Amino acid sequence: MKLSIIVPVYNLEDYIAECLQSLADIQLSPDEYEVLVIDDGSTDGSESVINTLVHKYPQIQYFYQNNKGVGAARNLGIQHAKGDYLWFVDGDDFVYSDKVKQGLEEAFINDLDVLxxxxxxxxxxxxxxxxxxxxxxxxxxxxVSGSEFYYYNYAKSYLWLCFFKRRIFLQHNLTFQNSIKMQDGEIFPRIMIHCQSLKHFNERLIYYRYREQSAVNSKNENARAHFYFSMVIVADSLRMFQQQIDRNENILIYKALSLKRKQLNQMLFTNFILNKYSYVTNKKFITLLKKYELLPFMKITGFTIKMNLVFNIVRHIVNVNPIVGRHIYQLIFKK
Known part of the structure; x- marks a missing residue:
């Protein structure tokens, strides 16, 4: 078995058929690859749509679990996978059916850990x-090595843009955290540190679907709050991972993790002042940020000169009194 494609699904009845049909049309024989569809407790018609395709294509397999989150779904997929390579595809995306074989051949010809x-x-x-x-x-x-790649691309930790040797996950017992968002950013450096050979294949293999109602821009405060909580957990997880590695032996990963943590800290700051949350939710955020030593916020960079100045003035106020600083920013800019 060459490739195992792991597809977590939760309430995607409007998209999953297109995703699975594109995977079924990949120009490989059914015994060369498998599509492991992990239904994370969907409450819509996803199961019916999936089973229609399962009965039609032998390479598609269906697994069900009670709702535990995308991380648990991916972990279940890894447990059942038999392919030399893993590909994590989201159930609302779809692929270039005629290009996947070329990418897989590139991985095998060069015996890559990651493509x-x-x-x-x-x-x-x-x-x-x-x-x-x-x-x-x-x-x-x-x-290149995974460490070098991550150093230059720490801000682009997207699992669905990679084929991974399954051996890396098994040998190093790599698993996803169960119930958080931003799974990719949390596990990506843990994979890259064990990657000895990585190559970029300059072809498009997948369509990424941007949906308005994603967690980060949802109108539902609970969904947005969960995304914020996840950012905190990921930032702390990367801090602990950085402390565990030998800086001298893994200098590129170490430096990249410092940059990634700074990026997350900046995201936590801008999200805190820009989004509208209730007073109770903001207080929970502040408690959480202090618990994980993410407050005071770091210096803000990367925007225009004007916005860097504005954000850093507000940041100084927020670091003294988060509620007041956030309120001042939203009053000035009428958020």
């Missing part, structure tokens, strides 16, 4: 978008 590739962003209806400019940074060498 990365490109994507096409699409809207909810599946129409191509131009809202994102995305390119992996790389050195002049054709094949």
């Amino acid at each position: 990365t590739f490109n994507f096409t962003p699409v809207n909810e209806k599946g129409l191509p978008q131009t809202w994102v400019s995305f390119n992996f940074k790389s050195s002049d060498r054709n094949i």
Whole structure:
């Protein structure tokens, strides 16, 4: 078995058929790859849609679990996977059926630990978008280590843009955290530190669907709060991981983790002042940030000169009194 494609699903009846059909149409024989669909306790018609395709295509397998989150679904998929390589595909995305075989051949020819590739962003209806400019940074060498790749691309930790040797997960007991968002950012450096050979395949293999009602921009405060909580957990998890590794032996990963943690700290700050949360929710955030030593916030960079100045003035106030600082910012900009 060459490839195991793991597809977590939760209430995706409007998208899962397109996803699975594109995977079923991959130009490999059914005995060369498998599609492991993990239903994370869907309450809509996802199961019925999936089973229609399961009965039609032998390479598609269906597994059900009570709702535990995408991390638990991926872990279950890894347990059942038999392929040399793993590919984590979200159930609302779909793939270039005619290009996957080429990418897989590239991975096997070079005996790679990881193969990365490109994507096409699409809207909810599946129409191509131009809202994102995305390119992996790389050195002049054709094949690099995972540590080097992560150093240049720590801000682009997307699992669905990679084929991973399954052996890496098994040998190093790598698993996903069960119930948090931002799973990719938490586990990506843990994979990369064990990757000896990585190559970028300069072709698009997948369509990434941008949905308006994602956790980060949801109108539901509980969903947005859960995303914020997840950012805190990921930031702390990366801090602990950084403390565990030998800086001298893994200098690139170590430096990249410092940059990634700074990025997350900046995201926590901007999310805190920009989003509208209830007073009770904000107090919970403040308690959480202090518990994990993420407050005071770090210096803000990367925006325009004007916005860097504004954000850092507000940051100084927030670091003294988070509620007052947030209120001042929202009054000035009428958020």
